[in-house]
Amino acid sequence: MAGRATKQSSAIPAWRKRIEDRIAKARALIGRLISFRSGNNRPRVVRTVRMAFAGTNISLSQPDITQKLTERIDDLKQKIAAWGKRIRRFTERSRRFNQNRLFQSDQKRLYKSLERPEVYGAGPGPDQANTVAFWRGLWSEPVNHSEGPWTEVVASQCASITPMDPVIITPDDVAEAVRRAPNWKSPGLDGLHHYWLKGFMVCHAVVARQFQEALNQKSLPSLFTTGITHLVPKDQGSDDPIARCRNGYVTKPLRQRSQSAPCQEVLVPCLGKN
Numbered sequence: 533m534a535g536r537a538t539k540q541s542s543a544i545p546a547w548r549k550r551i552e553d554r555i556a557k558a559r560a561l562i563g564r565l566i567s568f569r570s571g572n573n574r575p576r577v578v579r580t581v582r583m584a585f586a587g588t589n590i591s592l593s594q595p596d597i598t599q600k601l602t603e604r605i606d607d608l609k610q611k612i613a614a615w616g617k618r619i620r621r622f623t624e625r626s627r628r629f630n631q632n633r634l635f636q637s638d639q640k641r642l643y644k645s646l647e648r649p650e651v652y653g654a655g656p657g658p659d660q661a662n663t664v665a666f667w668r669g670l671w672s673e674p675v676n677h678s679e680g681p682w683t684e685v686v687a688s689q690c691a692s693i694t695p696m697d698p699v700i701i702t703p704d705d706v707a708e709a710v711r712r713a714p715n716w717k718s719p720g721l722d723g724l725h726h727y728w729l730k731g732f733m734v735c736h737a738v739v740a741r742q743f744q745e746a747l748n749q750k751s752l753p754s755l756f757t758t759g760i761t762h763l764v765p766k767d768q769g770s771d772d773p774i775a776r777c778r779n780g781y782v783t784k785p786l787r788q789r790s791q792s793a794p795c796q797e798v799l800v801p802c803l804g805k806n
Contacts, residue, residue, distance in 0.1 A: 569601045701743045703736035
C-alpha cells in the first residue's frame with residue numbers, strides 16, 4: 533500500500549543543529565590554521581587557509597602572515613564563544629517557555645520533572661527526632677520580634693490613607709475563586725478536594741462564612757497556615773543530614789483558596805496583619 537512518507541521530527545531543534553554545525557566547522561578551520569602556522573604546508577591545509585582568507589587582501593607569502601593567522605584564530609574563537617552563549621540563551625528560554633506551558637496544563641508533570649532522583653536515597657537519612665525538633669523550633673515556637681522606630685514612621689505616614697470599604701464575602705465569590713483551582717491537589721484539614729468543592733455548592737456558604745469571620749476578627753485560624761515540610765535531598769557536601777535537605781513548606785488548599793481571585797483581593801488586609 534503506497535503512502536506518503538512523513539518526516540520524523542528530530543529531538544534536536546533545527547536552529548541548534550545549524551549553530552552546532554557552524555561551531556564544528558569553525559573548530560575544524562582553527563585546527564587547519566594552527567597546523568599551517570606550525571609549518572604544515574600540505575596542499576589540503578594550504579587550500580583551506582586560502583579559503584579562510586578569501587575576499588581579503590591577505591597573501592600567504594606576506595611577512596606578517598603569522599600575525600594574520602593568530603588574529604583569524606582569535607576571531608573564530610570569539611565567534612564560537614558567542615555561538616555557545618546563543619545556544620545556552622535559547623535553550624534556557626525554551627526551557628522556561630516549556631515549563632510555563634506545562635505549569636498551565638499539568639502541574640504534576642512539571643513538579644515531577646523538577647525532582648532529582650539521582651540523589652534520592654544516597655547517604656544516611658536524617659534522624660526523625662532531630663528533624664522534628666529542628667523544624668518545630670522554626671515553625672512552631674513563638675517569637676517576640678522587637679519592632680524598630682521605623683514602624684512608627686510608617687504608621688504616621690499611613691495615617692492619612694483612607695481605609696478600604698467593608699467587604700462582604702458571598703458564596704458567589706467563593707464559587708468564582710474555586711472555579712479555576714486545580715481539581716485534585718492535596719486537601720486541607722477539611723479533607724475536601726477542589727473537585728468536590730466545585731460541585732458541592734452548599735459548601736460555598738460555609739467557606740464564605742469562614743473567610744468573613746477571619747476578616748472581621750483580623751486574625752487567621754491555624755488551619756489557614758497549617759502545612760507540611762517536605763525534605764528533599766540536594767547534595768552530599770555537608771556532614772549534617774538536615775543541612776543536606778532542601779525543605780519545601782506546602783500550605784493546604786484552604787489557604788490556596790484564599791489566595792485566588794476574588795478572595796485574594798478580599799483577604800489581603802487580613803493576611804497582612806497576621
